[in-house]
Amino acid sequence: xxxxxxxxxxxxxLSKNDAVAGALRRRFQxxxxxxxxxxxxxxxxxxxxLETVLSAMRKEFRVAALVGDLATENDAVRLAxxxxxxxxxxxxxICHLDxxxxxxxxxxxxxxxxxxxxxxxxxxxxxxxSYDLGENARIVLLSVTEGEDKPLKYPSIFHxxxxxxxxxxxxxxxxxxxxxxxxxxxxxxxxxxxxxxxxAKTGAGLEAILIWVKSQVKA
Amino acid sequence: xxxxxxxxxxxxxLSKNDAVAGALRRRFQxxxxxxxxxxxxxxxxxxxxLETVLSAMRKEFRVAALVGDLATENDAVRLAxxxxxxxxxxxxxICHLDxxxxxxxxxxxxxxxxxxxxxxxxxxxxxxxSYDLGENARIVLLSVTEGEDKPLKYPSIFHxxxxxxxxxxxxxxxxxxxxxxxxxxxxxxxxxxxxxxxxAKTGAGLEAILIWVKSQVKA
Numbered sequence: 436x437x438x439x440x441x442x443x444x445x446x447x448x449l450s451k452n453d454a455v456a457g458a459l460r461r462r463f464q465x466x467x468x469x470x471x472x473x474x475x476x477x478x479x480x481x482x483x484x485l486e487t488v489l490s491a492m493r494k495e496f497r498v499a500a501l502v503g504d505l506a507t508e509n510d511a512v513r514l515a516x517x518x519x520x521x522x523x524x525x526x527x528x529i530c531h532l533d534x535x536x537x538x539x540x541x542x543x544x545x546x547x548x549x550x551x552x553x554x555x556x557x558x559x560x561x562x563x564x565s566y567d568l569g570e571n572a573r574i575v576l577l578s579v580t581e582g583e584d585k586p587l588k589y590p591s592i593f594h595x596x597x598x599x600x601x602x603x604x605x606x607x608x609x610x611x612x613x614x615x616x617x618x619x620x621x622x623x624x625x626x627x628x629x630x631x632x633x634x635a636k637t638g639a640g641l642e643a644i645l646i647w648v649k650s651q652v653k654a
Numbered sequence: 655x656x657x658x659x660x661x662x663x664x665x666x667x668l669s670k671n672d673a674v675a676g677a678l679r680r681r682f683q684x685x686x687x688x689x690x691x692x693x694x695x696x697x698x699x700x701x702x703x704l705e706t707v708l709s710a711m712r713k714e715f716r717v718a719a720l721v722g723d724l725a726t727e728n729d730a731v732r733l734a735x736x737x738x739x740x741x742x743x744x745x746x747x748i749c750h751l752d753x754x755x756x757x758x759x760x761x762x763x764x765x766x767x768x769x770x771x772x773x774x775x776x777x778x779x780x781x782x783x784s785y786d787l788g789e790n791a792r793i794v795l796l797s798v799t800e801g802e803d804k805p806l807k808y809p810s811i812f813h814x815x816x817x818x819x820x821x822x823x824x825x826x827x828x829x830x831x832x833x834x835x836x837x838x839x840x841x842x843x844x845x846x847x848x849x850x851x852x853x854a855k856t857g858a859g860l861e862a863i864l865i866w867v868k869s870q871v872k873a
Contacts, residue, residue, distance in 0.1 A: 444663045476696045477779050477808060478800025505780065507806050528810060530749070530780035558807070559780055560696050561724065561749035580799040580822065581697025588723050588777070589696060591747060603799065609828050 452566055455534035459569030466546035469652045470554065472568050474592055475576035476585075477558030480602035482510045483635035484576065485553055489517035491645060496550040501540050503532040503557045510555065520544070531562040534569055551648070560585065564592040572597040572651045577621070579603050579612040586620040593624040598631065598647060605634040671785055674753035678788030685765035688871045689773065691787050693811055694795035695804075696777030699821040701729045702854035703795065704772055708736035710864060715769040720759050722751040722776045729774065739763070750781040753788055770867070779804065783811040791816040791870045796840070798822050798831040805839040812843040817850065817866060824853040 463470050473481045485500055492498045499520040502510040511523035524532060524540050537554060546552070554570060556563040575596035577585055580603060586593040593599065599621045607614065618630050629647060633640030682689050692700045704719055711717045718739040721729040730742035743751060743759050756773060765771075773789060775782040794815035796804055799822060805812040812818065818840045826833070837849050848866060852859030 441663050441667055444660050448660055476777070476800075477804050478695060478797075504807050506809050507803070509803055509807065528780075530778075557780070558695070559749075559778060561747075561776070561778055562781065578697075578799065580797065580825070581695075584726070584728055585696050587726050588728065590725055606799070606825065606828060609825060 449565055452534050455538060456567035456569040459534050459538055462546065463552070463569055463571070466549070468546050468549045468552050470552045470568075470570040470572075471648060471651060472554040472556060472570040472573045473576060474556045474560075474563045474573060474596070475558060475602075476560050476578075476581060479558070479576045479578040479581065480635055481555045481558070481576055482513055484600065484602060484633070485555055486514055486517055487635050487638070487641060488553070488645065488648065489514060489519040491641065492551060492648075493517065493519050497548060498551045498553070499544070499549050500553040500555065501537060502555040503536070505529070505557060526557055530557060530559050531566050532556050532568060533566050537568050550652075560589040560592050564595045574598045574600060575625075576600045576602050577617065579607045579617075580610050583613050583617040583620055586617070586624050590624040593621055596625055596628060597651075598629045599625065600640075600644060601630065601632045603634060603636075604632050604639060605636045668784055671753050674757060675786035675788040678753050678757055681765065682771070682788055682790070685768070687765050687768045687771050689771045689787075689789040689791075690867060690870060691773040691775060691789040691792045692795060693775045693779075693782045693792060693815070694777060694821075695779050695797075695800060698777070698795045698797040698800065699854055700774045700777070700795055701732055703819065703821060703852070704774055705733055705736055706854050706857070706860060707772070707864065707867065708733060708738040710860065711770060711867075712736065712738050716767060717770045717772070718763070718768050719772040719774065720756060721774040722755070724748070724776060745776055749776060749778050750785050751775050751787060752785045756787050769871075779808040779811050783814050793817050793819055794844075795819045795821050796836065798826045798836075799829050802832050802835040802839055805836070805843050809843040812840055815844055815847060816870075817848045818844065819859075819863060820849065820851045822853060822855075823851050823858060824855045 503524045508523045511521045514521040522540050573596050631644045722743045727742045730740045733740040741759050743755050792815050850863045
């Protein structure tokens with residue numbers, strides 16, 4: 436099915452999103468808040484990662500998070516345990532966050548009171564890649580259980596990321612994870628991006644990731 | 655961002671897809687081929703499952719498969735080891751298969767020479783749910799590593815499925831998988847659908863799944 440009409444409408448939607456994202460980016464810069472977004476498949480560990488990061492960073496920084504899902508407030512409830520401000524964005528049937536959803540969700544928040552804002556996208560390795568959210572940096576997560584070939588099969592989202600985190604490293608041996616192949620495949624579609632390995636369960640790798648996150652303030 | 659124009663165009667695209675899918679369904683029925691589609695997140699084990707099923711069923715039936723991905727021919731290469739006819743559909747940037755892609759991929763195949771055709775969708779728990787492919791039945795796969803909450807967070811795709819398979823059961827203990835919660839959540843959004851538990855690694859659960867697949871001929 437050729438869908439020229441859909442392609443044209445999508446182009447306009449993306450162009451409108453870019454404009455809203457541009458305004459958001461200026462707003463973030465003016466407020467001095469560094470914004471990091473997270474994308475991955477469903478169940479790769481975005482929320483577990485974020486829970487660890489919020490808890491670790493809030494000792495030193497003012498941190499907050501927006502979390503996107505089609506349905507449920509589960510993630511906001513989980514993240515609230517970190518005691519950082521958290522808001523859930525329920526997208527209904529929409530498969531990704533867009534800049535306007537982020538902008539609307541910020542209503543009532545004073546961005547100048549934040550140092551870092553994390554945005555967890557809907558679990559989807561395809562659609563979120565096209566939508567700029569005004570973030571400073573985007574991190575893509577890949578769990579060892581998904582297979583080393585996923586970067587090659589979902590190239591856009593890895594290509595558009597500024598860093599990659601391989602999650603659930605505690606399961607690497609059980610699934611015979613080939614780390615060298617995963618690194619090779621990530622850098623084949625995202626040349627030169629840093630790749631971290633971690634486990635929210637054991638805490639391994641967190642320190643290096645936090646150093647990189649903090650370095651994004653100047654980026 | 656309200657996107658009334660996009661919603662309207664999507665409605666037309668889905669309506670056109672339904673028409674193509676309806677024609678496909680009649681074509682499948684006339685040829686006497688039973689068509690089963692598979693949907694899941696990236697890395698839930700659709701291809702591993704299909705590899706096992708094709709190998710097991712081809713002793714008794716004439717089976718074939720279409721496999722969708724944004725990029726790479728990896729899955730078709732893997733599935734070809736089963737010696738069943740397999741074709742890859744590369745969707746480019748499209749996040750799902752549609753009925754026309756399936757119809758075009760069937761060019762050159764004589765459907766009357768098949769008993770079962772499997773269609774593996776792009777790994778995505780959101781977008782494929784809206785697109786009828788003319789199949790007899792749709793199976794959704796959920797791996798134990800993704801978390802028991804996913805059916806509630808991605809309700810449309812579980813609601814639209816005729817059966818669910820919980821995959822990678824060999825890892826259940828390592829990830830402290832709560833099977834009762836997963837069953838409860840699947841049936842909360844897909845009331846009454848059968849739920850199978852399996853492992854492509856150990857072969858556990860395959861027999862019950864094959865009985866169900868074969869029963870879909872009359873459905």
